[in-house]
């Protein structure tokens with residue numbers, strides 16, 4: 001028996017592939033600080049839990065494939081706050097942003113075709129690309145340019161007759177970059193010129209700092225027929241385990257095919273949609289203290305890391321991640337070593353090796369991705385342990 005090429009070639013997520021080492025460290029009694037994964041410790045809103053507790057049906061039945069109409073209506077109201085006017089038919093509830101991503105890729109491209117990604121990128125674009133049989137073609141963004149979108153010429157060099165779409169993410173995981181309207185115009189222009197789709201991953205829309213604002217691709221009228229927005233409640237309402245997300249798209253034809261995909265998997269989770277509905281009905285001021293909290297965590301992490309001039313890291317404008325360049329050549333080895341061979345008084349820090357956030361071989365091997373999802377004290381402690389680890393690792397590897 002032979003397994004498929006896609007099974008044999010799919011990547012292990014760099015965010016999760018060190019889990020066996022994590023479990024062993026925990027077994028040895030080590031406390032592990034997680035800077036590797038975007039799992040916030042912000043409490044899921046009480047209204048979310050209450051909605052689930054108050055569920056009174058006797059049977060937890062299948063729901064509609066495109067989601068609860070009440071939730072879609074609440075999402076229409078949510079986008080209206082951003083002056084984005086949608087119909088319920090422009091929204092499909094998915095089993096989290098992950099399913100929305102996979103569907104979007106499969107809606108616009110066939111096996112063997114290509115999708116442009118801006119690296120470093122959310123690592124699972126690679127995984128979903130492989131599952132869908134699609135090649136992710138990287139355009140590299142650089143820390144020295146604030147990870148901004150490169151020139152049209154640079155992007156166009158990567159476009160072939162097989163290219164079907166570009167995936168963008170703003171606010172960005174893993175760089176924290178927020179695309180300016182000019183960068184978005186550039187993407188829109190290329191999409192029109194080369195007849196491409198734009199898959200816009202906007203799951204971090206609220207997480208912007210120091211007055212920065214994230215613009216949605218849904219605001220760009222002249223490309224609205226070719227834009228598919230991927231959205232999710234995982235980070236928005238700190239409800240990662242709920243598995244509720246959305247495809248938002250103003251092109252009725254695309255939505256009709258998305259519905260066929262959705263029918264194959266029957267429906268998204270019912271109880272969690274009820275929780276999401278309650279969360280979407282909260283006043284938008286809910287986000288204010290949370291935004292401040294993330295900004296404080298970002299500053300704590302940056303300030304601690306900046307005390308070592310060998311660590312190169314840009315202050316991110318949004319989301320809750322940063323890519324840090326370290327004075328090492330193999331960040332996978334370093335991240336594994338932190339879990340296997342290092343601790344400070346029984347504590348260590350887990351980081352995500354940088355290479356999995358790139359599609360270009362060899363890039364990211366001196367970088368780690370850090371998530372600032374722990375409270376300020378714990379973030380500082382985690383960063384200090386990371387820096388002590390870095391010093392010892394360099395001494396040992398010399």
Ligand SMILES: Cc1ncc(COP(=O)(O)O)c(C=O)c1O
Nearest residue numbers: 038096097098122173232234245
């Ligand atoms: C940029 C980005 N898109 C999509 C997702 C998928 O989120 P979920 O499947 O939890 O909705 C994540 C999760 O970390 C992410 O960072």
